[in-house]
Amino acid sequence: MDFHGIDLNLLAAFDALMSERNVTRAAAQVGVSQPAMSAALSRLRALLGDPLFLRSADGLLPTPRARELADPISQALRQIEATLVKSQEFVPGEAVLTVNLGLSDYPAFVLLPALLEALGEQAPGIAVNVHAFNDRDDAVDLLDGGVIDAAIGVPPTQPEGRIFTRPILRDEFVTIVASRHPAARRGMNMKTYLSLPHALVSPEGQRHGLVDQALAQQGEQRTLALTLPQMFAVPAVVARTGMTATIMKRVALNSPAGRKLALFPPPMPLPEIVFHVIWHRRSEGNPAQHWLRALIESVAQAL
Structure with missing residues (x-):
């Protein structure tokens, strides 16, 4: 396969499709129309000789070949972005925004009060909207749908390349x-x-x-x-x-x-039960989200 002259926008389209599992949302993520995203998918299928995504009741289901390509393409795009684009500095004390957190009962009871105290001291302009969930895999659905920015709970039952987790709190x-x-x-x-x-x-x-x-x-x-x-x-x-x-x-x-x-x-x-902060690959490079996850981890460690 000759990759000279390949359109890097196709790789961005693939990354968005893996992230969103939905053509309309993927198109919005990269800033193109839905027909343009569908056309990009057709070109990707022809280029790679694989259907890549199959339609299902739960959205686009990636093929084994798509799963194999997901992490290398994502990492390559992040490296290109880091090389070419200087991230905007995030200043917590000046930020005015709302973050959406998915919390199971335990972190809502044990961690949330301390987290809100820290936010009030370091970033008083940040408001928090909490979404409750019970089943650990519900957090993945909330992240996939863009309903929440991050979740705190027990990690999902099945590892997903687009979902990142980091342990922050243990209890017995x-x-x-x-x-x-x-x-x-x-x-x-x-x-x-x-x-x-x-x-x-x-x-x-x-x-x-x-x-x-x-x-x-x-x-x-x-x-x-x-x-x-x-x-x-x-x-x-x-x-x-x-x-x-x-x-x-x-x-x-x-x-x-x-x-x-x-x-x-x-x-x-x-x-022992280990609670994780859980986030979607699409927010990995966002400075505000990165700061928030670091604050959550810091508050959890203080407990």
């Missing part, structure tokens, strides 16, 4: 009971743990979670007395009942009911 599980409960004095071994009624946090309404999987591996099963979607109601419920629950440590410590709880290590091994 603890088992809680009311401090007045006899188990608070006896300690929390497996026998005591299984003898108590349990509360389970399940945003999807399922009656089987990570704890149940760990128990099943040991041939054990607990008794569920309550299943609810909101984890931040659990400390108050446990503090006023005979129930126990296994939740993330910061949720228990930051709860208004935290002083009425006793905390124990779970009587079975459970993985």
Whole structure:
């Protein structure tokens, strides 16, 4: 294949199509009409001898060849951009804009107050619009649709070349009971743990979670007395009942009911939970977005 005289706009069109998975949005991203983007796709298909994108109910589905090309082309374009275009300096204290953040419940409770405090000090002209999501893969849909600038949560189930993630915050599980409960004095071994009624946090309404999987591996099963979607109601419920629950440590410590709880290590091994900042490739080189992600990471590290 002879690449002499190739139109670099075709590579920009390919990068936009990989980013947006939609001809209309890709056209808007590079500043051309929809027919021009469709024509660019036709030329790319002829040039590379591959359909590259197939239509599906969820938008354009990249072929294996397109996925293979995505990262090298994106990196090449970013290098060309960095070489030819001097980025505009972003001055946080002078910025007047609104950022859209996708947050699951945990970072909204644990991280958002500190983040807003930092924004108020460093960039008072930046407003924040929060979009909630429960399923980790919903963050990808929000980023793909341009609804949010970044998300904070557990990373998506499937790695996507257009979606970037970076770990920023870790937490561990603890088992809680009311401090007045006899188990608070006896300690929390497996026998005591299984003898108590349990509360389970399940945003999807399922009656089987990570704890149940760990128990099943040991041939054990607990008794569920309550299943609810909101984890931040659990400390108050446990503090006023005979129930126990296994939740993330910061949720228990930051709860208004935290002083009425006793905390124990779970009587079975459970993985540490790592929260990431998640963003789309299209915002990788944006100075304001880069500054925001750095601030989020800094605030998380301070916790």
